[in-house]
Amino acid sequence: MGGILRSAALAAVVACGTSSGDSTVAATSCAPAATSDWTAAPVGAATFEVNRATRGMTSRVRWMLAPDSSALLVMDDPAAVENEAIPNGLLFATERTGRVFRMDSVWSAAPSPDWRRLAVGRGVVLGGGESQTIAPERWMAPAARLRAIAGAEPALVAESLRAHAFPASGMGVIEGAAVTLVADVAHGAPTAPIEFVSLDGWRVRWSCDGADILVGGRPAMVQDDAPSASERRVSSTGTALTAAPPADSPRWADGPTLDISTPVVRGEARPITVRGRVIETRDGRIVVRERIAARRDTVRDVGPGVPLAATRGGHFILAVTPRLDARPHESPDHAVVYRVP
Numbered sequence: 001m002g003g004i005l006r007s008a009a010l011a012a013v014v015a016c017g018t019s020s021g022d023s024t025v026a027a028t029s030c031a032p033a034a035t036s037d038w039t040a041a042p043v044g045a046a047t048f049e050v051n052r053a054t055r056g057m058t059s060r061v062r063w064m065l066a067p068d069s070s071a072l073l074v075m076d077d078p079a080a081v082e083n084e085a086i087p088n089g090l091l092f093a094t095e096r097t098g099r100v101f102r103m104d105s106v107w108s109a110a111p112s113p114d115w116r117r118l119a120v121g122r123g124v125v126l127g128g129g130e131s132q133t134i135a136p137e138r139w140m141a142p143a144a145r146l147r148a149i150a151g152a153e154p155a156l157v158a159e160s161l162r163a164h165a166f167p168a169s170g171m172g173v174i175e176g177a178a179v180t181l182v183a184d185v186a187h188g189a190p191t192a193p194i195e196f197v198s199l200d201g202w203r204v205r206w207s208c209d210g211a212d213i214l215v216g217g218r219p220a221m222v223q224d225d226a227p228s229a230s231e232r233r234v235s236s237t238g239t240a241l242t243a244a245p246p247a248d249s250p251r252w253a254d255g256p257t258l259d260i261s262t263p264v265v266r267g268e269a270r271p272i273t274v275r276g277r278v279i280e281t282r283d284g285r286i287v288v289r290e291r292i293a294a295r296r297d298t299v300r301d302v303g304p305g306v307p308l309a310a311t312r313g314g315h316f317i318l319a320v321t322p323r324l325d326a327r328p329h330e331s332p333d334h335a336v337v338y339r340v341p
Contacts (some may be wrong), residue, residue, distance in 0.1 A: 126142070233246075
């Protein structure tokens with residue numbers, strides 16, 4: 001889709017109630033995971049930017065919903081000139097706990113079949129600068145940052161990252177690397193526990209039993225959407241590999257492409273109907289309409305923007321909103337997730 005965002009393109013399809021055929025729900029060849037009834041956790045109002053670290057010439061907004069629409073996974077996927085790869089911003093939000101998990105500098109991500117854990121291909125990028133060279137010791141700082149996230153793993157050292165590095169540009173000396181991490185996003189604590197699984201992770205997907213992860217090696221090309229040149233299976237828990245078949249690669253719903261030259265059209269978007277609520281736009285602002293006693297509706301103003309998707313209870317809303325701090329060479333819009341009581 002081009003930079004101009006038409007209202008029809010913004011029509012979000014949200015899986016709620018019995019709409020199990022929704023194309024935005026994560027598809028898999030695995031048998032559906034058992035689910036139990038749940039009540040949305042109480043939450044306060046907040047706004048979360050999906051990508052806080054990287055910008056590109058364009059940026060794709062993609063998302064998927066859990067099979068029961070209790071959780072929302074969003075990827076803000078920027079790309080450079082000639083569609084060269086730039087790490088993404090990731091956000092996971094769930095009504096079950098009311099918690100939000102974010103990570104910047106991500107190449108890929110996939111929820112486990114039961115949506116309780118998240119496999120993440122965490123990215124590292126180093127540029128050659130004026131000298132067009134990358135000294136070996138420059139890998140020490142990103143290795144230290146990864147250890148701060150996942151703990152003092154022996155593999156998270158400069159030598160290992162450098163050995164698994166790959167070209168990230170065809171126009172200059174830029175190298176990338178990846179490690180696969182697993183976040184326990186079902187955990188109710190403010191910070192989700194994160195564990196190191198493997199070096200590499202340009203692409204990641206799970207086995208159907210949620211025990212193993214298929215880890216993609218170096219990209220076949222420098223383009224942002226390139227597949228991995230190879231793939232290997234590793235245990236997500238450090239135990240023996242299982243014989244379960246691999247799940248399909250994550251299937252994302254494609255939202256708008258944010259362009260540096262064209263702002264999002266602020267036209268009226270089609271309302272999103274969730275359980276007990278209707279999410280709509282009025283004069284460029286997102287509002288939530290809810291029916292209360294005596295057949296009266298209450299209207300809550302959420303914030304500026306255009307809604308794209310929402311969880312089952314409407315407590316998390318993905319939207320494209322204006323960026324107040326946008327620079328001249330950056331898109332005037334960005335993706336956010338509103339948390340709504």
